[in-house]
Amino acid sequence: MEYPGNLFVVAAPSGAGKSSLVKALLELDAKLSVSVSHTSRAPRGQEQHGREYLFVTPEEFRAMVDRGEFFEWAQVHDNLYGTSRAAIEARISHGDDVVLEIDYQGALQIKQLFPHAVLIFILPPSWEELKQxxxxRGDTEEAVIAKRMQTAREEVAQAKHFDFVVINAVFETALFDLKAIVQAQRLKYATQRRNRSTVFRALDLIE
Structure with a gap:
């Protein structure tokens, strides 16, 4: 099934700058909104329920999985993360453009269920920069850093399955690249024909 709205899925290894880029993108693009995922982990710092995540207990999360409420879900660093299927479908069916910040496992799940989703992978410029x-950002324990670096290597190996890759070496450049991907998707022939049918009809291009 095709929807009038676009679904952009952004994944990256921890520390690559995914959240900062998506936040800046949302400030630039009023037509784009973020989907808030569910998670079983506790809030960090100034995080608020309903803003960064919808925080639930592991038991509540598992119950949602059993009821089939997630578009995708995955376990990352001993915590559970998932995206509400109903919430996403409702928004893109009304023509909204939605961006998801999730791990690569969830991104690949969504691509199978929603082939028109646009998958974007954010990469750091180097392994040393990622470690720094x-x-x-506060991951000072060597064991924690080592675990995240190993996970990052596993995640980066999956970038080949994504539609686009953005290298976050210079933040402003990476943000420009991310915005360009969103705009290019909106300008594709199929998207324009679906969303601007009156224009094509007026030009006698409708079959």
Missing amino acids: RLVR
């Missing part, structure tokens, strides 16, 4: 970003 993890240190700067």
Whole structure:
């Protein structure tokens, strides 16, 4: 089934700058909104329920899985994350463009269920830079950093399955690239024909 709205799925290893890029993209693009995922982990820092995530207990999360309420779900770093199927379908069926910030497992699940989803992978410019970003954001324990670096290598190996790859070396450049992907998707022939049918009808291009 085709929907009038676009679904953009953004994944990246921890520390690559995914959340910062998506936040900046949302500030630039009023037509784009973020989908808030469910998670079983506890809030961090200034995170609020309903803003960064919908925080639920592991038991509540598992019950939602059993009821088939998730578009996709995955376990990452001993925590559970999932995206509500009903919430996503309702928004894109009304023509909204939605962006998801999830891990690569969830992204690949969504691609199978929703072939028209646009998958975008954010990469750091180097492994050393990724490690330094993890240190700067507070992951100072060597064991924690080592675990996240190993997970990052596994995640980066999956980038080949994504539609686009953005290298976050210079933030402003990466943001420009991300915005360009969104705009290019909106300008595709199939999208324009579906969403601007009156224009094509006026030009006698409708079969």
